[in-house]
Amino acid sequence: MSRTRVVIVGAGFAGYRAARILNRTARRHVEVVLLNPTDYFLYLPLLPQVAAGILEPRRVSVSLTGTLPHAKLVLGEAQRVDLSSRTVHFTDPEDRPGELSYDMLILSVGSVNRLLPIPGVAEHAHGFRGLPEALYLRDHVVRQLELAAHASDPAERQARATFVVVGAGYTGTEVAAQGAMFADAVVRGEQAGERVSPRWLLLDIADRVLPELDERLSRTADRVLRKRGVDVRTGMSVKEATRDGVLLQDGEFVPTRSLVWCVGVRPDPLVDDLGLDTERGRLVVDSFLNVPGHPEVFAAGDAAAVPDLTRPGEFTPMTAQHAWRQGKTAARNVSARLGLAAEPRPYEHHDLGFAVDLGGVQGAANPLGASLSGPLAGAVTRGYHLMAMPGNRVRVGADWLLEAALPRQAVQLGMVRSGSVPLDTASPELARVPRTDRPGD
Numbered sequence: 001m002s003r004t005r006v007v008i009v010g011a012g013f014a015g016y017r018a019a020r021i022l023n024r025t026a027r028r029h030v031e032v033v034l035l036n037p038t039d040y041f042l043y044l045p046l047l048p049q050v051a052a053g054i055l056e057p058r059r060v061s062v063s064l065t066g067t068l069p070h071a072k073l074v075l076g077e078a079q080r081v082d083l084s085s086r087t088v089h090f091t092d093p094e095d096r097p098g099e100l101s102y103d104m105l106i107l108s109v110g111s112v113n114r115l116l117p118i119p120g121v122a123e124h125a126h127g128f129r130g131l132p133e134a135l136y137l138r139d140h141v142v143r144q145l146e147l148a149a150h151a152s153d154p155a156e157r158q159a160r161a162t163f164v165v166v167g168a169g170y171t172g173t174e175v176a177a178q179g180a181m182f183a184d185a186v187v188r189g190e191q192a193g194e195r196v197s198p199r200w201l202l203l204d205i206a207d208r209v210l211p212e213l214d215e216r217l218s219r220t221a222d223r224v225l226r227k228r229g230v231d232v233r234t235g236m237s238v239k240e241a242t243r244d245g246v247l248l249q250d251g252e253f254v255p256t257r258s259l260v261w262c263v264g265v266r267p268d269p270l271v272d273d274l275g276l277d278t279e280r281g282r283l284v285v286d287s288f289l290n291v292p293g294h295p296e297v298f299a300a301g302d303a304a305a306v307p308d309l310t311r312p313g314e315f316t317p318m319t320a321q322h323a324w325r326q327g328k329t330a331a332r333n334v335s336a337r338l339g340l341a342a343e344p345r346p347y348e349h350h351d352l353g354f355a356v357d358l359g360g361v362q363g364a365a366n367p368l369g370a371s372l373s374g375p376l377a378g379a380v381t382r383g384y385h386l387m388a389m390p391g392n393r394v395r396v397g398a399d400w401l402l403e404a405a406l407p408r409q410a411v412q413l414g415m416v417r418s419g420s421v422p423l424d425t426a427s428p429e430l431a432r433v434p435r436t437d438r439p440g441d
């Protein structure tokens with residue numbers, strides 16, 4: 001019996017969920033083909049814990065073939081979608097071109113780092129979107145602190161021990177909160193050299209940290225960050241980045257070798273090239289996640305501008321919570337279009353709140369509108385992640401127990417070099433060819 005081929009481009013929150021549901025509910029009638037650059041689903045919300053040496057990288061990577069036994073995985077990155085011939089053109093990990101024809105298509109390619117036209121940022125900053133960047137940052141922090149301990153010049157010592165994070169959304173806030181704890185742990189473990197005092201700065205142009213979330217979460221996060229010694233500067237941005245430091249908007253020059261760029265994301269450029277309607281770079285879909293004029297094309301997650309039926313006139317925010325649920329709706333509506341499910345359903349989801357892990361036992365969360373802080377929020381946040389992860393739960397739990405009982409391992413393996421994780425890479429997993437490494441690394 002010939003099966004209808006559904007190609008899913010991108011196996012993140014939305015694509016992975018869609019594949020899982022189609023696999024479970026429609027595999028007799030549907031051939032699910034998943035095109036993704038890597039053979040794993042990446043649980044992005046725990047990436048700051050990888051950078052902070054709490055979780056091993058494999059803990060946040062869930063095997064696609066291991067958990068989707070009936071889907072066909074094609075390793076590669078879509079370069080172009082030809083809507084008229086219903087073909088996805090891609091390149092595989094060895095840069096060979098390939099083609100996939102489809103009957104139905106789900107586009108779930110997520111988002112990429114957002115660059116701002118600030119001199120020097122593209123050359124001297126690193127983003128935080130994938131495993132290579134998290135591993136790079138972990139090694140880089142250790143390396144800078146080790147070099148600082150043995151630097152004879154006090155100015156160089158302080159510059160190497162200074163870390164600047166730009167963007168105080170949930171990514172930047174968690175990176176700074178976890179990073180400050182990690183740096184302190186590294187310094188505590190150093191036996192030789194000068195005593196180093198790590199300094200972390202967190203900048204945002206907005207007037208509070210976590211500007212897109214509930215104000216009570218902002219207040220909690222701000223308090224924890226400052227208590228931990230993070231220099232939080234709101235209403236502040238970067239004017240220029242150089243090899244030796246960062247020039248702030250108010251004219252202050254902060255000597256540093258570390259600039260982490262977390263100013264947000266924009267949808268994957270693949271969407272722009274489709275020649276379809278977009279809304280701030282996201283592909284316009286109707287409330288059934290269907291692309292108008294193309295009954296065979298659906299989109300979900302960060303890459304799609306999905307009308308938010310709970311807030312008329314707005315689009316759903318770019319969060320894992322929405323992407324995961326939209327994956328389910330996309331799968332269901334594809335099935336409905338193929339006559340395998342009843343009526344298609346519109347996507348409607350009331351936000352369940354947000355949870356921010358601030359490291360140690362600290363967190364900030366507002367599940368179902370209840371504002372939590374301190375160890376309770378920390379426990380709720382970790383409990384939420386354990387429930388939300390589609391695999392590796394025992395391993396993640398085991399790493400957390402080890403973290404509570406043992407000192408962190410602060411060694412730099414040096415496997416990801418600066419040039420392998422340039423800020424302007426659309427898809428960091430594919431950035432395997434190193435550019436010239438940054439001097440000073």
Ligand SMILES: Cc1cc2nc3c(=O)[nH]c(=O)nc-3n(C[C@H](O)[C@H](O)[C@H](O)COP(=O)(O)OP(=O)(O)OC[C@H]3O[C@@H](n4cnc5c(N)ncnc54)[C@H](O)[C@@H]3O)c2cc1C
Binds near residue numbers: 015110301318427
């Ligand atoms: C560090 C970090 C922490 C976060 N923390 C939270 C959090 O705590 N809570 C929360 O709600 N949200 C969080 N987010 C945001 C959340 O992760 C995203 O909103 C969510 O991942 C979007 O899901 P998606 O399926 O649209 O895209 P993604 O999960 O990003 O998946 C996209 C997939 O498409 C693949 N892909 C990209 N381009 C191509 C191509 N051309 N061809 C084939 N495949 C391609 C990618 O490799 C990836 O596998 C965080 C994001 C980051 C970066």
